[in-house]
Amino acid sequence: MKKIVPMLCAVALAACAAAPQKPVVQKDALYLSLGGQAGIDRLAEATVRELLNDLRINLFFANGSMAESRRLLAEQLCAISGGPCTYTGRSMEEAHSGMYLVDADFDAFMQDFAAAMNAVTVPADAQRRLTALFEAMRPQIVGQ
Numbered sequence: 001m002k003k004i005v006p007m008l009c010a011v012a013l014a015a016c017a018a019a020p021q022k023p024v025v026q027k028d029a030l031y032l033s034l035g036g037q038a039g040i041d042r043l044a045e046a047t048v049r050e051l052l053n054d055l056r057i058n059l060f061f062a063n064g065s066m067a068e069s070r071r072l073l074a075e076q077l078c079a080i081s082g083g084p085c086t087y088t089g090r091s092m093e094e095a096h097s098g099m100y101l102v103d104a105d106f107d108a109f110m111q112d113f114a115a116a117m118n119a120v121t122v123p124a125d126a127q128r129r130l131t132a133l134f135e136a137m138r139p140q141i142v143g144q
């Protein structure tokens with residue numbers, strides 16, 4: 001028994017030393033690479049500008065308050081990028097309910113969003129991550 005205990009300890013220590021170290025990823029890394037709140041506000045503003053100039057889909061926005069949509073979009077961008085915000089708007093299903101959006105509408109939105117990210121020079125890696133986060137919302141937005 002006297003020998004077994006130190007042996008077990010040695011095995012356990014060796015296992016710990018061999019365990020791969022998880023890279024430490026800051027929760028708000030994406031938020032920071034967007035330039036924090038100021039960068040996100042600029043991105044939300046640029047997105048709304050692109051949407052309003054897009055003849056394919058701007059009629060959808062004709063009756064709403066774009067100031068409020070921009071505020072909620074900024075809040076949502078802050079929340080999904082790990083920033084210190086809570087999204088207070090409606091769910092994506094609720095917000096787009098009755099619009100009967102199709103994939104082409106969503107694609108147009110994503111193109112406008114890409115143009116906005118370029119306009120405010122969001123770094124390429126952050127662009128890819130944000131695009132993936134928005135793309136994941138497609139099923140909650142299209143066909144509601």
Ligand code: HEM
Nearest residue numbers: 057060061064065069072073089090095105106109134137
């Ligand atoms: C990933 C894609 C999208 C995101 C993240 C997004 C996000 C949002 C957010 C946060 C709101 C405000 C929610 C609220 O009022 O509580 C909203 C509203 C709205 N969205 Fe989207 N949206 C997306 C795609 C689209 C598309 C493809 C269209 C149409 C082509 C669209 C049209 C609208 C309209 C018309 C409103 C209501 C505006 C108003 O009442 O002022 N959205 N969206």
